[in-house]
Amino acid sequence: MKILIADDSRVMRQIVTRTLRQAGYDGHDLIEAEDGAQLVEKANSDKFDLVLSDWNMPNMTGIEALRALRAGGNQTPFGFVTSEGTPEMRDTAAAGGALFLIAKPFTAEMFKEQLDSILG
Amino acid sequence: MSATMAPTGDDLQQIAEQVWASYLDTDGEKPLIPLPPDKLSKDVVAGVAVRGAWHGLVLVACSATASKEAAAALLGMEADEVSEGDVDDALGELANVIGGNVKSLLPEPCTLGLPEVHNDAENDPWLAGDEICRFEATWMGEPMEVSVLEKPQGGETA
Numbered sequence: 001m002k003i004l005i006a007d008d009s010r011v012m013r014q015i016v017t018r019t020l021r022q023a024g025y026d027g028h029d030l031i032e033a034e035d036g037a038q039l040v041e042k043a044n045s046d047k048f049d050l051v052l053s054d055w056n057m058p059n060m061t062g063i064e065a066l067r068a069l070r071a072g073g074n075q076t077p078f079g080f081v082t083s084e085g086t087p088e089m090r091d092t093a094a095a096g097g098a099l100f101l102i103a104k105p106f107t108a109e110m111f112k113e114q115l116d117s118i119l120g
Numbered sequence: 121m122s123a124t125m126a127p128t129g130d131d132l133q134q135i136a137e138q139v140w141a142s143y144l145d146t147d148g149e150k151p152l153i154p155l156p157p158d159k160l161s162k163d164v165v166a167g168v169a170v171r172g173a174w175h176g177l178v179l180v181a182c183s184a185t186a187s188k189e190a191a192a193a194l195l196g197m198e199a200d201e202v203s204e205g206d207v208d209d210a211l212g213e214l215a216n217v218i219g220g221n222v223k224s225l226l227p228e229p230c231t232l233g234l235p236e237v238h239n240d241a242e243n244d245p246w247l248a249g250d251e252i253c254r255f256e257a258t259w260m261g262e263p264m265e266v267s268v269l270e271k272p273q274g275g276e277t278a
Contacts, residue, residue, distance in 0.1 A: 008234070009213040011194045011206070015143060018196065056216070056232055083220025084232060104217045105142030 001119060004042055006033040006062065007054040007081070012104075016052060016081060022108035025119050036060025040068050048076050050118055055082035055089070066096045077118055081106065127225040132255035132266045135221045139214065140259075144193045156256040157263035162241035163187065166211035168219035172230035176249055176270040178219035180211060181241065186262035187211055208237040218266055 003020070007013045013032050020028070031048070033039040035057040043051055043065075051069075053062040060068070066078050080093050085103025093101045100114040133154055140152040161183035168178050182190070191202040191210035202210075212235030223232055238244055249269030257264045 009209050009216070011191070011209045011213050014195055056234060058234060083217045084223060085220075086224045086228075088228065104220065105139045107142055 001049040002029045002031065002047065003119075004031050004033060004039065004048045004051045004053075004076075006036065006039040006051065006057070006065070008035055008057045009054075012054065012081075019106065019108050019111050020115075023111040023115065024108075025111075025115065028119070036062055036065035036068075039065045043069055043076055044072065044074055050115070051076055051078045052081050053078065055080055055084060063092060063096050066093075066098060070097045079114060125225060125227050127222050127253055127268055129253045129255050131225055132218075132222070132253055132268070133257075135218055136255055136257065136266050138221075139217055143217075144190060144259075150189075150193065150260055152264065153258045154255070155258055157258045159263060160256065160265060161186075161263045162265075164207065164211055164237065164239060165241045165244075165247060166208075166215035166235055166237045167247070168215050168235050169233035170219065170223055170226060170230050171233065173227040174230055174270070175273055176252070176268060177247070178215060178222045179247070179265075179267050179269065180215045180218060181265045181267070182211075182259075183262045186259055186264055189260050189262065190214065211235075212237050222268060 005013050005016050017030055033042050037059040039053060055062040062080055077099055079099050080101040083104040085101060090101050102110050102114055137152060145151055162181045163184040164187040165179055165181045170176055187207045188199045188202055191206040192199040194210045195206060216235045219232055223230055241247055249271045252268045252270050254267040
């Protein structure tokens, strides 16, 4: 499977990668994006099975990127991995078409809970 | 502060301990000890601005040594292998994660800014504000501090 990991922090992209491995999702093709604009560009030029995206990023936020994908007819499964997990953020994410919102700090168990139905 | 909601030092401790357990002390060998260090340090100060119904900053400050150790722990490297860019990225992300969690304790609606890292905390206008709460700890023998500063409404948080 092909997974797009979007976060402006290289450290966090690495932690997400490590957590995917710890959660048992080995052997997938992982591609990185540094902001929402790159996310949209990459998600529209290739076929991904899942997008894992931060919310607050320069150039284009995660929620703007999700809305841009959906407006263009791109229905790639999309979930947020972000430091804000308030009910309001979760509602906004769901309304935009996100499948889930994993709040930082996360654990491998939290990844498994959300991703098993997609990657399991 | 005027709002009825305000984070406390205990809130900061709880959030910081969760972050350490998830990312910096995953094997329990590098615990964040909730005891004030012998000497505080602001060699590296990373922060995120919060704007909206509440204005201010959530800050993480530590010594240069602690900042390198934090980057190494987050990246799974040795402290002498991390670059300055790695340190800025790591500390900025720590401030972002802690800031996002603190924001949930503040009046809504607010937005969270992108992290900034400052290396000269003395006389830095960005770091001016009224401290609401603070959590001081010792990590790997080094000082580590999380604090929340409120700025006047309409004040400059950028």
